[in-house]
Amino acid sequence: MAREYSPKQIELAVSTIKTLSIDAVEKANSGHPGTPMGLADITFELFSRYLRYDPKDPGWIGRDRFVLSAGHASMLIYSMLHLAGYDLPLEELKNFRQWGSKTPGHPEHFHTAGVETTTGPLGQGVGNAVGFALGAKLKAARFGDAFDAVRVFAICSDGDVMEGVSGEASSIAGHLGLSNLVVIYDDNKITIEGETDLAFSEDVGKRYEAYGWFVQRVDGHDHGQIRAAIDKAVAQKDKPSFIVARTHIANGAPNAHDTAEAHGAPLGKEEIAATKKNLGWTLPEFAVPDEVYALFKERAADNQKEKQEWEARLAEWRKANPERAAELDRFEARTVPADLYDVLLKALPEKEDATRNLSNAIQQVVAEKVPSLIGGSADLAPSTKTLIKKSGSVNTKTFEGRNLHFGIREHGMGAVCNGLALSGGIIPYGATFLVFSDYMRPSIRLSALGHLQCVWIFTHDSIFLGEDGPTHQPIEHVWALRAIPNLAVVRPADALETAAAWAIAMGRKDAPTAFALTRQKVPTVKRDAGFDPKSVLKGAYVAQDATGGKPDVVIVATGSEVQLAVGARERLEAAGKKVRVVSAPCLEVFAQQDAAYRDAVIPRGAKRVSIEAGITGPWRQWIGDDGLALGIDHYGASAPDKVLAQKFGFTVDAVTERIHSWLG
């Protein structure tokens, strides 16, 4: 079906990719010219022959996905998108890496049409590609074979394959037999510090064979070899493909060729002149020969036909499956019922329990109402309590279920979930212990930067996990997560607040939400009569107000420590103090309320106390630097949770006394 191009046509197009890329890096005086040059042959083949896309409809749900995991080679993707006919005019290429341009230093999917995922932090793109491929398989199992046509092509660098996250994700892909995934490894033997043999002498192809992939080795500048390998790769029925492409960085640049210097700095005017001479290139800067535009126009036209055929196939399925078709639309839109919170409140678990267990009960209702919710745990489902009970497991070649098994691979889980979110329609969740959020932090950050609706479920959220000791006890993690812009962290105190956590997460369509849930049982918060459950959705609210007027002290607490605030209030009120208890499950959402509400709940002028079993410093933004911050600023210890509560001052007695003596 693909057209044949003459060697001359290919050479001209490849030279165009190379010259556009080096011209843009030179003009920006910043960027990475060597890798686009080394990969121009491969990306030409991908975009001119394999990738199914519609540049005028970059969101076409049946499109193939292209992932440039080596995001530093961003000029490569910008050059390709421009040539392929996406809305990325030459002017944007000339503004590479400048304020306001569509061509930032690393590709950002939320910024540039045609960019499928945000890459740069190495290894993440490989994980995202696994997520895309898994997403297509999940959709094919739900919404028919059309989605089987969706393929994922990724290009990765030495750095990508050295990073552990790519190994974790690739192991998952091999296990699941994601045959719709082709990863091409830019084996150019050069990294920033010099030749890869400074630090890297493993047999990467063999490693991918060990993961269960179909592995081939080619000369990355030989178009016949590239095509033959990709043809075999896309023909695979039960394995993902890995193509080790031996390439040369700055291929075509007479002096920069095969050097580390070509990685991260402009080639310079002289070397550019020498390169263009070497390529037989006589056109001015940023020139694109008409023949090259014409070639990609033909490709776009061919792809239009493919798209129409695909749409026809889907339409046929829609006709035969009208209910599923409506479901597909709801799924793609990640539809959440408007009354979800009300539904959850009606179904609240009545028994007091750990919030991880309460969350699991509530999650069952969410899962019923929101089919987009699909996820799993890093081998901790029995502990994180995150299984969707009415659904099965996704496993090798079985993609009907909603429960994913990520293995003990938190970072891979994060990157795969991000890919699932990007693949459309899926609201992924990933679960582990809170302390291990550190293992996947780069992916959490990218979900926040990339506006992805992911739900990160972290349990065992404080020292009160007990006997596992300080290696497993979070101290700084809640605040470390709160530090990430665009991430909301919800630490619920009881069933009601856990329902609110899920409602908040389902409502944040353009941003991720993290939960911090307890291992230990917590009591239901006693709230004032007349309390409105909707106020929980504001992030913080008055759970119990001071009796008879303005409070002498406002105690702000979260999660399992709200019970301490409630207990201390009772004693302090008995001792004649007027005490307000504010429960603050989500400070980010609270911060978004108007100043009047914020000040009505936590008045600036009031004497304020915070209670949370974690570091105290950042609390002072809410309680002032003269407030009393009760928490723990050192590592915990291995002992039963009740002993730790005694030793570290997290009892009603201790808290009451601290507040009492502080109030004076």
Added chain:
Amino acid sequence: MAREYSPKQIELAVSTIKTLSIDAVEKANSGHPGTPMGLADITFELFSRYLRYDPKDPGWIGRDRFVLSAGHASMLIYSMLHLAGYDLPLEELKNFRQWGSKTPGHPEHFHTAGVETTTGPLGQGVGNAVGFALGAKLKAARFGDAFDAVRVFAICSDGDVMEGVSGEASSIAGHLGLSNLVVIYDDNKITIEGETDLAFSEDVGKRYEAYGWFVQRVDGHDHGQIRAAIDKAVAQKDKPSFIVARTHIANGAPNAHDTAEAHGAPLGKEEIAATKKNLGWTLPEFAVPDEVYALFKERAADNQKEKQEWEARLAEWRKANPERAAELDRFEARTVPADLYDVLLKALPEKEDATRNLSNAIQQVVAEKVPSLIGGSADLAPSTKTLIKKSGSVNTKTFEGRNLHFGIREHGMGAVCNGLALSGGIIPYGATFLVFSDYMRPSIRLSALGHLQCVWIFTHDSIFLGEDGPTHQPIEHVWALRAIPNLAVVRPADALETAAAWAIAMGRKDAPTAFALTRQKVPTVKRDAGFDPKSVLKGAYVAQDATGGKPDVVIVATGSEVQLAVGARERLEAAGKKVRVVSAPCLEVFAQQDAAYRDAVIPRGAKRVSIEAGITGPWRQWIGDDGLALGIDHYGASAPDKVLAQKFGFTVDAVTERIHSWLG
């Protein structure tokens, strides 16, 4: 040299290890019984035949290292240490996981003699083991062959090999040909969620072959096979060894055998009874047969002889190399000259530059004075500027140099550095971009929890790295690092403060230090006449005080933003305001000063402003919730740094205006 034991002796000892472990878990009603049972055969062989140790002198520098990467199986190591004669009486085993015991839920090297590293967070122990092995090689190259005798034996679990960090570290070990390293993989096919084939079907042995390791496969309960494999492993001359030991979790427990349930919960009275019956065990709880004690006493005696021979060998070397011998002692003590800071001040670079470059100049002097300093970068040395110029690179079989090349493996770097620190005498440093501190955060945390003198050098410390864009621009990272207990974060403003950063790091012998350094050039801070450079070591100090009396406003700034404070002060003073500038390179060290000093520098009552190109919330612990926090609470953008400064308000003009209008 090793003694032969009868099958009966072996069986009795192995049963003792198993029963001690399950009894302790049962008594604690918490812990992991299955893995100690599955590994008892292997650890018996290691402790009775291979490991060279002196239980009465656990710090013997010539000892072999045993790493239980699968830290959840902690009762295994406690049982072994008890039997081997370490100072860990039965009473401690009976207090497993209790407050104040020497037997916490996961092994902690700073807490229990004989435990070499703190494990539990999976994969870290493998990386630490690589660090131990590398440390021995580095010492052998410096201080003679005796250190070649030091071997490292590690046991790892499915979880350990699934985690990317172990893959990264193992790739480094394969590259360096660390023949003194033997990792035994507890291939029990069971994880928490069930059988490993839920999520894990790769060929781990083949993967390790791809890393360049010598790989063997054995029945992990067949003592002949175990011994034959370890014999071959320790005979390797140029490769680390990986032994895939097929084991059965809860081996010996008739019903729990091969079940996920045996992983993380006590067996229960009934199953313990059945197990003991099955083992032919008729003794009471926590019983150790005299024959078993006797066996390990013999082993200890044999090891004493080995130790004496080793000491004799070292003494011989000392005699032949008196200067090197003195150097060895200084090295082992991680000696730092008392006047290091003075020396650094005398050698301060005079040219204004980026703090990453200033740091490199200062690092050269530190390296000359502190031979313990050995480290490298995650393939970013030309960018992080962290090479020790007068020294060579460590590479395959070349261990004389001081420059390590970690490849693009931040997490592996972190875990290996922790192992280097634990191996004794080495002050490791690891470098990458600040944004990628997230990739290695679990290892940074363990360095802080474990009191390790590591130096984490992070450059490109703000949006002012410019064109690389938001994926590379730290926003939350400085505060996220400050959140980690026992870690000091130094963000110096100029050469003088960078010297202080190094002095602080070298002085923190029981804790890690992180640097946040600029990519961009910064001016030398203008300080008041009479300023004492020693005050920088206090973490924060008055750089310029208000002219003529009590300040109207105190501006606290760090790193590249100190220049903005200085610039704004000049304008504000010209406009009649009295302005103090406090430079605060290290808030953790400042927080340790007495209240009088702290209040003298940043008076509580004063109107206070903070300027730092990162999140602002946590700053309110220093400036109050009514202070003015200037920073950036959202992601950055791709553009040249000066453009970003304009757009995001980090210019003297913008800062002056913000403060001026705030002061009213």
